[in-house]
Amino acid sequence: EVQLVQSGAVVKKPGESLKISCKASGYSFTTYWIGWVRQVPGKGLEWMGIIYPGDSDTRYRPSFQGQVTISADKSISTAYLQWRGLKASDTAIYYCGRRGMDDAFDIWGQGTMVTVSS
Amino acid sequence: SSELTQDPAVSVALGQTVTITCQGDRLRRYYASWYQLKPGQAPVLVVYGKYNRPSGIPDRFSGSTSGGTASLTITGAQAEDEADYYCNSRDSSDNHYVFGSGTKVTVL
Numbered sequence: 193e194v195q196l197v198q199s200g201a202v203v204k205k206p207g208e209s210l211k212i213s214c215k216a217s218g219y220s221f222t223t224y225w226i227g228w229v230r231q232v233p234g235k236g237l238e239w240m241g242i243i244y245p246g247d248s249d250t251r252y253r254p255s256f257q258g259q260v261t262i263s264a265d266k267s268i269s270t271a272y273l274q275w276r277g278l279k280a281s282d283t284a285i286y287y288c289g290r291r292g293m294d295d296a297f298d299i300w301g302q303g304t305m306v307t308v309s310s
Numbered sequence: 311s312s313e314l315t316q317d318p319a320v321s322v323a324l325g326q327t328v329t330i331t332c333q334g335d336r337l338r339r340y341y342a343s344w345y346q347l348k349p350g351q352a353p354v355l356v357v358y359g360k361y362n363r364p365s366g367i368p369d370r371f372s373g374s375t376s377g378g379t380a381s382l383t384i385t386g387a388q389a390e391d392e393a394d395y396y397c398n399s400r401d402s403s404d405n406h407y408v409f410g411s412g413t414k415v416t417v418l
Contacts, residue, residue, distance in 0.1 A: 227407065229353075237347070237396050237409040253406050287352060295400065295407075296343035296358030303352055 194218035196226075196288050198301035204278050204308050211274040212304045214288035221269035222246040225291040228262060228273050231303075232284045242291065243271060278308045313401050314342075314410035321416040322387045330413045332380045332397030340400045342380035344373060347394045347412075356395075357382055384415070392417045 199213040214226065227242040241252040245264040252262070261274040271288055286304045289297035314334040322328035332342055343358040355364050357373035370385045380399075384391055397410040 229409075231347075236394075236412040237345070237353070237398075239398070239401075239407045239409055242407070251405055253401075289353070294341050294343070294359035294362065296341075296355055296362075297345075297353070297398070298355050298358075298364060300352040300354070 194290075194299055196290060196299055196301035198286075198288060198304045201305040202307070204306070205310055206279055206308055208278050208308075209274070209276050210278055210306065211272050212286060212306065214271040214273075214301050216269045216271070216290070219290075221264075222266055226264065226271040227289050227291060227297060228260075228271075229287045229289060230284045231287070232281075237287075240273070240286075245269075245271065278306075280308050280310075282306060283308050313408045314397050314399060316395075316397060316410040316413045318411070319414040319416065321418055322384070323418050324389065325386050327383060327385045328387055328415060329381050329383045330395055330415065332382075332399075332410045333378055334399065334408075334410075335378055336400050336402060336404075336408075337375060337378045337380050342373070342375065342397045342399045344371075344380075344382045345396045345398065346391075347396060353396070387415075387417050389417050391415060 197215045222245045228240040230238045240256045241262050243250045243262045264271045288301040290299040292298035345353040347353050356371045372383045374381045394412045396412045401408040
């Protein structure tokens with residue numbers, strides 16, 4: 193079965209670091225782009241960035257450039273989204289998705305709820 | 311402001327047809343894909359490309375595109391179709407993606 197499984201919900205304090213994961217299985221991890229999407233509570237979906245695990249080519253939406261780091265580890269078929277200094281405004285659900293045919297994101301992780309609160 | 315514009319909300323009577331639209335200049339060059347989002351669940355791809363539907367998606371979901379407008383039609387809406395629907399396509403840079411603002415579909 194083709195699937196993406198994300199790491200569990202976390203609660204962090206402002207200023208702390210965090211790395212959440214998205215583990216792929218059932219397909220060739222290195223040949224599909226993986227994107228990250230944010231949903232702030234009560235708001236819509238926001239595109240954050242995308243990585244090609246085959247060569248780690250990474251592209252960030254300008255508003256997220258420098259705010260997060262997207263990476264991938266081919267050896268364990270896992271993509272990551274990382275923060276070095278969390279803010280309360282980072283509180284959201286984060287989804288990873290696989291880009292398939294015709295630019296569509298056909299497989300999604302279950303989402304990771306990140307809560308940043310003092 | 312979003313580069314893809316959607317109506318905030320629509321309602322449809324059970325069993326009737328509803329069409330959601332997504333407008334944006336990049337849709338003249340790229341296809342839109344459509345996602346269903348229910349509370350507490352992951353997004354689900356329902357329509358993509360010119361007229362494609364992933365396996366497992368009911369055939370009451372269909373898509374079309376004309377000029378800078380992509381449309382998602384639910385023919386014979388069911389109670390379980392009540393959800394938020396988002397379109398997605400490339401942004402003006404062509405290197406990134408953007409979601410529409412989302413349309414809340416209520417089935418009456």
